């Protein structure tokens with residue numbers, strides 16, 4: 282009986298540890314060079330291009346309004362974030378550009394699918410319009 286208790290306790294503990302490590306996501310560090318990078322585009326121009334690129338490449342996971350509720354969202358491991366939130370919008374353009382460009386884990390990288398840097402900046406400008 283005692284061994285059974287120890288085994289169930291060990292099982293329970295590893296379950297707790299496992300849940301803990303999967304829920305607490307490692308901070309996504311952006312290199313300083315990108316954090317302070319200047320957005321070379323005019324955020325009031327070509328928003329329609331940013332929007333159509335977003336709808337084509339990002340909406341399936343991040344959702345139309347950026348809430349993280351796209352059709353593929355449930356299959357994702359990481360936290361998709363909420364593009365309408367203050368916390369998300371507090372990031373610099375450079376940080377959003379970096380994350381969009383290089384991705385991480387389930388977040389794809391876009392150096393090939395959106396190969397023009399300027400187009401990725403236009404997507405960043407579009408994400409700014411999702412603030413609430």
Ligand code: HEC
Pocket residue numbers: 306309334335338339340341342343353357358359360361362363369377380381385386387388389391404
């Ligand atoms: C296949 C699903 C998928 C697609 C498509 C996708 N993303 Fe993501 N995205 C993710 C996941 C998952 C994360 C969380 C990654 C992590 O933190 O490890 C993420 C995170 C992000 C973040 C960081 C969020 C934060 O809170 O800081 C940004 C910015 C982002 N994505 C932008 C985009 C843009 C822009 C596109 C389209 C060009 C895009 N994503 C397409 C899955 C996706």
